[in-house]
Amino acid sequence: xxxxxxxxxxxxxxxxxxxxxxxxxxxxxxxxxxxxxxxxxxxxxxxxxxxxxxxxxxxxxxxxxxxxxxxxxxxxxxxxxxxxxxxxxxxxxxxxxxxxxxxxxxxxxxxxxxxxxxxxxxxxxxxxxxxxxxxxxxxxxxxxxxxxxxxxxxxxxxxxxxxxxxxxxxxxxxxxxxxxxxxxxxxxxxxxxxxxxxxxxxxxxxxxxxxxxxxxxxxxxxxxxxxxxxxxxxxxxxxxxxxxxxxxxxxxxxxxxxxxxxxxxxxxxxxxxxxxxxxxxxxxxxxxxxxxxxxxxxxxxxxxxxxxxxxxxxxxxxxxxxxxxxxxxxxxxxxxxxxxxxxxxxxxxxxxxxxxxxxxxxxxxxxxxxxxxxxxxxxxxxxxxxxxxxxxxxxxxxxxxxxxxxxxxxxxxxxxxxx
Amino acid sequence: xxxxxxxxxxxxxxxxxxxxxxxxxxxxxxxxxxxxxxxxxxxxxxxxxxxxxxxxxxxxxxxxxxxxxxxxxxxxxxxxxxxxxxxxxxxxxxxxxxxxxxxxxxxxxxxxxxxxxxxxxxxxxxxxxxxxxxxxxxxxxxxxxxxxxxxxxxxxxxxxxxx
Numbered sequence: 318x319x320x321x322x323x324x325x326x327x328x329x330x331x332x333x334x335x336x337x338x339x340x341x342x343x344x345x346x347x348x349x350x351x352x353x354x355x356x357x358x359x360x361x362x363x364x365x366x367x368x369x370x371x372x373x374x375x376x377x378x379x380x381x382x383x384x385x386x387x388x389x390x391x392x393x394x395x396x397x398x399x400x401x402x403x404x405x406x407x408x409x410x411x412x413x414x415x416x417x418x419x420x421x422x423x424x425x426x427x428x429x430x431x432x433x434x435x436x437x438x439x440x441x442x443x444x445x446x447x448x449x450x451x452x453x454x455x456x457x458x459x460x461x462x463x464x465x466x467x468x469x470x471x472x473x474x475x476x477x478x479x480x481x482x483x484x485x486x487x488x489x490x491x492x493x494x495x496x497x498x499x500x501x502x503x504x505x506x507x508x509x510x511x512x513x514x515x516x517x518x519x520x521x522x523x524x525x526x527x528x529x530x531x532x533x534x535x536x537x538x539x540x541x542x543x544x545x546x547x548x549x550x551x552x553x554x555x556x557x558x559x560x561x562x563x564x565x566x567x568x569x570x571x572x573x574x575x576x577x578x579x580x581x582x583x584x585x586x587x588x589x590x591x592x593x594x595x596x597x598x599x600x601x602x603x604x605x606x607x608x609x610x611x612x613x614x615x616x617x618x619x620x621x622x623x624x625x626x627x628x629x630x631x632x633x634x635x636x637x638x639x640x641x642x643x644x645x646x647x648x649x650x651x652x653x654x655x656x657x658x659x660x661x662x663x664x665x666x667x668x669x670x671x672x673x674x675x676x677x678x679x680x681x682x683x684x685x686x687x688x689x690x691x692x693x694x695x696x697x698x699x700x701x702x703x704x705x706x707x708x709x710x711x712x713x714x715x716x717x718x719x720x721x722x723x724x725x726x727x728x729x730x731x732x733x734x735x736x
Numbered sequence: 737x738x739x740x741x742x743x744x745x746x747x748x749x750x751x752x753x754x755x756x757x758x759x760x761x762x763x764x765x766x767x768x769x770x771x772x773x774x775x776x777x778x779x780x781x782x783x784x785x786x787x788x789x790x791x792x793x794x795x796x797x798x799x800x801x802x803x804x805x806x807x808x809x810x811x812x813x814x815x816x817x818x819x820x821x822x823x824x825x826x827x828x829x830x831x832x833x834x835x836x837x838x839x840x841x842x843x844x845x846x847x848x849x850x851x852x853x854x855x856x857x858x859x860x861x862x863x864x865x866x867x868x869x870x871x872x873x874x875x876x877x878x879x880x881x882x883x884x885x886x887x888x889x890x891x892x893x894x895x896x897x898x899x
Contacts, residue, residue: 341879357765358805366893384763392763440803440827456805456831462893470830470879504750505797509826538800538825593750680759680802701754701801703777708755 319568321476322545323511326451326565330434336473338574344451344471347433348376349463352419352676354383355438357398358457359464368465370406377408377464378428380419383676385412388683417648417674420444420616424528425648427557431546431564436463441616441698442541443534446511447527448554449546449564454535474540475574476511476567477502481518483582488732490626491526492618492696492716494518495533495542496587497579500597507539510574513567514544518581524553525622532617533698536594586719586732588694591711592702600719603729607639609691611724612705613717614645614672615679618696621651623717628660630721630735631667637727642669643685649674669724681706694723737884739838739857741789741817743849743866746782751794752801753828757810759802767809774810789817791857793849796821799828808832818857820864822846833880836888840864845871859884 320328324336330345349371351359356379371377379399384392396413403410416422420441423429431449435442438460445452459469479498498512512534514527522530527544534542544550546564554562588603590596613619613627624646636642644664646652652674655661661671677684679697686706687693693705693712700712713729722735755777757770764770775782792811798821799807808831811819819832822843832839840857848866849855856865862873876884883892 339877341877343879354762355803355805358809361765362890365890367897368893389763395763395765398765438803440801454803454827456803456808456827456834458805458834458889459830462834462889465893466896470883472877504800505823505825508797508823535801535827538797540826595750680762681754682759682762686760699752699754699801701752703758704754706760708777 319570321571322567338475343468346436348435350378351438353395353399355457359460362458362461371464372467374407379403380411418616421647427559430558430562440535444532446541446543447531477575478573479514479577480516483580485581488718490716491529493587495530496597499537504595505538507537512539512542525620529617589714606729608694608723610693611642612695615697617698619647624655626717627721628663634725636668636724640727642724645672737859739818741791744785744790745793745851749796757806767813770810771813786814788815791855792819794821796823800825803827834889
């Protein structure tokens with residue numbers, strides 16, 4: 318029987334011989350992850366379940382990233398509870414100065430390999446589909462069950478095949494690919510389904526860009542955003558992978574619930590306007606919008622690729638006098654590499670500030686939240702009302718070229734106008 | 737399970753969990769302490785309309801976005817009896833089920849609901865009554881029904897660990 322990549326992965330993680338779309342099965346986890354927001358709530362639930370120990374400490378990873386460094390005493394309490402619990406259970410813990418933003422970090426640290434199931438207490442766990450893994454976001458009670466039993470329940474999803482063709486023009490990145498998809502199918506268009514990216518356009522995306530694409534699959538309602546493992550994946554995992562792996566792909570005659578064709582050569586840089594990630598227009602339709610703060614970072618676009626694109630735009634320029642710019646490398650390792658390459662110097666010289674890795678202002682937590690009447694242009698993944706602070710602020714989502722160009726111009730412009 | 741409560745109607749589609757429970761209050765892990773921030777980014781006035789076992793009536797793709805369980809935890813802490821909607825985002829939907837907060841998908845019943853009127857839901861019968869009209873609810877997959885009957889995922893896991 319012909320199977321999708323998702324069905325192959327799930328089959329290998331259940332006791333079933335076959336799967337029917339929609340049926341609920343128990344799926345075994347290879348990695349269970351939580352952070353300082355989802356973790357402590359999960360620990361309470363785990364206690365109520367009567368579970369004293371995790372199912373397998375070698376498969377559990379805790380990451381301090383949302384309110385790290387602590388924004389106030391209450392956040393410090395959560396961060397402490399995350400560390401204390403991790404020490405007690407003997408699981409891997411990435412704390413302040415040792416890790417960074419969970420999704421970028423787990424990929425970087427080799428926890429994610431093709432074919433695994435990764436259950437994460439964060440909706441952007443779909444990011445790990447970039448490596449051919451079934452990474453999916455769950456709530457804290459689900460995570461508690463995963464910690465206790467190593468399993469979660471899952472309705473077998475169907476797959477929408479996204480076929481990417483054509484060569485991208487300059488300034489069109491992975492961010493634009495996923496914004497184009499969300500613009501086409503809408504914010505609920507992928508609900509209870511997986512997005513699988515394929516075609517020469519998918520093969521041509523670097524791992525950093527695949528992470529950016531998969532990261533926003535949940536913004537279309539999807540369970541994960543998959544890329545079958547290929548040479549790019551193999552190269553990325555060299556010296557990194559924590560376990561042996563084999564490449565698998567959907568069978569050519571597998572059943573897909575939908576097919577979406579995107580011609581990358583027809584794509585221009587895009588921007589998602591307030592207050593929905595599905596509110597996607599070409600940058601040219603949003604030019605002239607005044608921007609009070611540019612934010613480059615987060616689990617979708619805080620990679621070396623994004624920082625290099627930012628540096629390319631900021632080199633020899635100054636951030637506009639009426640605009641603030643915050644650049645947040647996603648992990649400690651990216652921070653150091655950006656420093657070694659001289660990128661951080663370009664940012665600071667231009668008048669941007671460089672933050673330590675954190676989820677920070679992306680979710681309105683701390684470290685650069687927005688005030689009433691202000692506009693932000695960010696490389697993050699959500700622009701819901703109030704997402705970055707005030708409900709009276711507007712958030713525009715775009716790639717790093719567009720964001721850096723806006724930092725220089727003080728308003729939304731096409732990147733070539735600055736460069 | 738039988739739910740009998742007053743309808744509290746929340747207008748709009750694609751209501752995300754950020755407006756339902758803004759990010760700046762995520763540094764709270766005690767459900768009772770989450771109550772004052774439910775609906776804070778949408779309309780804090782909704783909190784005044786909540787009463788024990790009320791039925792929240794919502795639109796399409798309700799609960800989209802973040803996986804924050806603070807939303808259904810705060811709803812439970814307020815005593816919300818059920819969420820009845822046109823359709824739900826995946827993680828919010830499963831969070832409700834896991835917490836034993838009944839969540840019913842029925843576009844017809846949700847459209848018929850009137851704020852302040854009684855709604856009667858019988859999950860065993862698979863029926864919902866709104867303004868004297870009766871609507872059928874599609875049965876849940878066996879596993880989900882079993883878990884809800886046991887009181888939610890916490891109780892289900894507790895049973896598994898004892899077995």
